[in-house]
Amino acid sequence: MKKNKKKSNIDFRFMSFFFKIRDVFHPPIKKIINAEIKQGEIVLDYGCGSGSYSIAATEKIGPMGKLIAADIHPLALKKVREKAKKIGYNNIETIQTDCDTKLDDESIDKIICFDVLHGISNKNNIIKEFYRVLKPNSTLSLDDHHYNEDQIIDFITSDGLFKLAYNNDKQYNFIKI
Secondary structure: OOOOOOOOHHHHHHHHHHHHHHHHHOOHHHHHHHOOOOOOOEEEEEOOOOOHHHHHHHHHHOOOOEEEEEEOOHHHHHHHHHHHHHHOOOOEEEEEOOOOOOOOOOOEEEEEEEOOHHHOOOHHHHHHHHHHHEEEEEEEEEEOOOOOHHHHHHHHHOOOOEEEEEEEOOEEEEEEO
């Protein structure tokens, strides 16, 4: 199986700087609202990067919820932990992973995966992992501007594990079947 390639530390730092600028013009909370994240949920932010969406999701889930930030890069996880500590959130867990999250079966209410799919070498494995960890009838919220709508929908639904619930501003929400 081909492994995903981890960005260099310099690449990661450049990407984090770019995300700070992006977040000014495109506040992360908009995607979190589109994902319909609710208080008390357990959310997996797969490919969390520097944590923009992790922090926004934690605001929605509140103190009774839990956010699991997952990324291949250790600097990403360090950045998320630093942001969480600075803000005072203690319900964020981080895991370093290249696909196998080691999470329990059917333990996650929502998965958010924003602008990550294009960087994953074995997309079929990650879709199966998402299916495994999501609770029945739970949601995978995904976007990736590297693909068009038909490519995203076909890829996520082709194995019959997910069906499209709705699309809101190029953010696709799929239900686990």
